[in-house]
Amino acid sequence: MSRTVRLFQLMQALRRLPSPATAAALAQETGVSERTLYRDIEALRGLGAVIDGAAGYGYTLIEDPHMPPLSFTDDEIEALVLGLSEVAALGDPALAEGAQSALSKLRARLPERQAQQLRHAVLTAHRFDPPVPPAVDSRAIRQAMRTEVAICFDYVDAAGQATARHVKPLSIVLFDRSHCLLAWCLLRKDFRMFRLDRMAALEITGDSFRPERVPLLRSYLERLREEIAGNRDRAG
Incomplete structure (x- = not known):
């Protein structure tokens, strides 16, 4: 691991861990010895980061020179916490981790009063019945959608029938407790919806379908x- 990457990870750890973060915790986060950690703290200070604390007391990131202060209204802060908490509760593991990281970065950028409000927001989201975890790498599917390339996977439908699918991935949505892929299926020549927990053997083909997504x-x-709308009319 390069020193630049290690220092970046240390900054992330200082933003994320409860303050003051001990040298032992920071060293574990960055995968270095405590002796190297002390040198890295001094290196960050030399680059302009204001880090309070010392060996034996723990460290607190007071000012991040790469992230200038932001300001939000009280309702905006509550909306951010609620939205990111919902993603952490309902998203796949990568998105849940991203939501937690985003909250940590916000805390590092906000003025102290608003950072305190963010830490103790009156609104949050908890899910006691979380979605079924995806059986494939949903982050790879999202990347395929961004770059507009087709994917292949094995699929087992609700009746237990197994098929191999080649699709143009369009979006991932959450229906009830399942993450579902909306796609154009090249096998059926039509739109189809696939539950991510019923997919296997995902392959990114590299076949571009830009700009169709x-x-x-x-x-x-x-x-x-x-x-x-048709179902509602029939039900009415």
Whole structure:
């Protein structure tokens, strides 16, 4: 690991860990000895980071020179905490980790009063019945959607029938307790929805379908809205 990467990880750890963070905890986070950790703290201070504390007392990041202060209204802070807490509760493991990291970065950038409010927000989100975890790497699927490349995977439907699918991934949505992939299926030549917990053997093919994702997704969402409206009319 390069020294630059190690210092970046140390800054992240200082933002994330409860203050004051002990040298032992910081060393464990960055995978170095405590002796190296002390040198890295001094290196960050030399680069302009204001870090309070000393060996035996723990360290607190007072000022991050790379992240200038932000200011939010009280309601904006509550909305940020509620939204990121919901992602942490409902997202896949990578998104949940990203939500926690985003909250840590916000705390580092806010003025002290607002950072305190963020730590003790009156709104949050808890889920006692979390979604079923994906069986494949959902982060890889999201990257395939961003770059608009097709993916392949094995799939088992609700009836237990197994098929191999080659699709153009469009979006991931949460329905009830399942993360579902909205896609154009090249096997069925139509829009299809796939539960991530029923997928296996994911492969990113590299076959580009740019710039089709946005118009395809728009068409699929419109179809879903029409189906929902039709079901409501029949139920009424």
